[in-house]
Amino acid sequence: MSSRTVFFTGGAGFIGMHVVPMLLEKGYKVRIFDNMFRGDRDKVAELVATGDVELVDQDVRYGGAVHSAMKGCSHVIHFAAVSINKSQADPHESIDINMVGNHNVFAAAADHGVERLVYASSASVYGDPKKLPMHEDDVLDPLTPYCISKRAGEDLLGFYQRRDNLSWVALRFFNVYGPGQKTTAYYTSVINHFVNRLRNGLPPVIDGKGEQSMDFIHVHDIARGTVAALEAERSNLAVNLGTGIDTSVADLAKILIDAVGVDVEPQFNPREVLVSRRAADITRAREVLGWEPTISVRDGMTDLVKQTMAS
Structure with a gap:
């Protein structure tokens, strides 16, 4: 157990602050990698004071920084991204952070041979659904730079899985x-x-x-699903997290x-x-993660x- 460290991009954000305490409870150490643009410095400082959390104040756009900070980590959670609203107003920044950031994190994870990478994808990869509930095998039709980058992230994970045997789970978060x-x-x-x-x-x-x-899915349940994905026996697939x-x-x-x-x-x-x-159709979450909303x-x-x- 002592050697298990999670490299957590965007870990200082809204969802991350609910996931980190659950990881600590399970005996992981956590290395938060976050540019703190939206991160909660006070909460992170409290966590760092426990001795089991460290903060690397950096940006996923810098591949060298990602690669060196990930050294010694056994698992990766990649949540760092620009929000959906902002991606329409500023596609350049969205592509830069979401696409380039995705690639930097995945390439480093493959290089370091981590045990599992969990990626925050999004229900927005489906676009406007033709039917409900939305199933992971439905046609994807992402409409904004944010949604397009989330889908591309899933495809990139597939590439590193085939080339370097990277083990991953992409969680499609609903609202x-x-x-x-x-x-x-x-x-x-x-x-x-x-x-x-x-x-x-x-x-x-x-x-x-x-x-x-x-x-609408509560952040507590999202955090539970994230930890379950880190430890699930099955991998290399997308999983909906909704109610x-x-x-x-x-x-x-x-x-x-x-x-x-x-x-x-x-x-x-x-x-x-x-x-x-x-x-969301949450059949796969039940089967693969043993998860359902509470x-x-x-x-x-x-x-x-x-x-x-x-x-």
């Missing part, structure tokens, strides 16, 4: 939410917008009929109204809305609202 999340994520901003209005006694305003849906339930924006508004405890009805803003729906959307959102109200 992750939970405590500690930055308010800028698209669907988190929907939650924040609704909650802020409700706290002021105002009804949430929904565009269209609120039919567009997401598969399998599509929660519409209208349903979300009702859950949040109940959680805040106000007596209002949502207002609908009649306009044309691109209705996209999301729900936190329902209602419980998770209610808990999140309580924490938001208390802060």
Whole structure:
């Protein structure tokens, strides 16, 4: 056990801060590799103080830095990426960090002969799904530089698997939410917008009929899935992590109204809305990772609202 060290890119971010404590519980040491642009320095400092976590304040775009920092690590978790919203505004940066960063991490992992690499892919690789639930073998149709880079990352892992026998699992995260999340994520901003209005006694305003849906998966369950992927017997495949339930924006508004405890009805803003729906087929996660979600959307959102109200 003593020699097991996880090299964790983007480990200081929202999801990483939920994964690292679970890794420590399992006896791993963790080397966080993060440019700290969005990282939580205070939380990382607390973890570093345990003696089992170190921080390398660097950027995945620098291949030499990645390669030397990974030396001596037995496992890799690669989460460092530019967000989906930002990738449309600045495709150059998105391709640079996501594509070049992916390649630097995978090439180094292959060189160092790590036991397993876990990669944060995304449900966005499917594009607008033709059917629900979305299965890993469905046609992929990524639409933005972010989504395209996530899919390309999966393909690159296949290359290093064939060439160097790299063992990997790509986790296709659905709509992750939970405590500690930055308010800028698209669907988190929907939650924040609704909650802020409700706290002021105002009804949430929904565009269209609120039919567009997401598969909201709690960050605690995502973290559990990440650790399971690090240790799963099967590898070299993509795995969905979601709840399998599509929660519409209208349903979300009702859950949040109940959680805040106000007596209002949502207002609908009649306009044309691109209705996209999301729900994961999680059969493979059950079979390959022995994983399933433990936190329902209602419980998770209610808990999140309580924490938001208390802060």
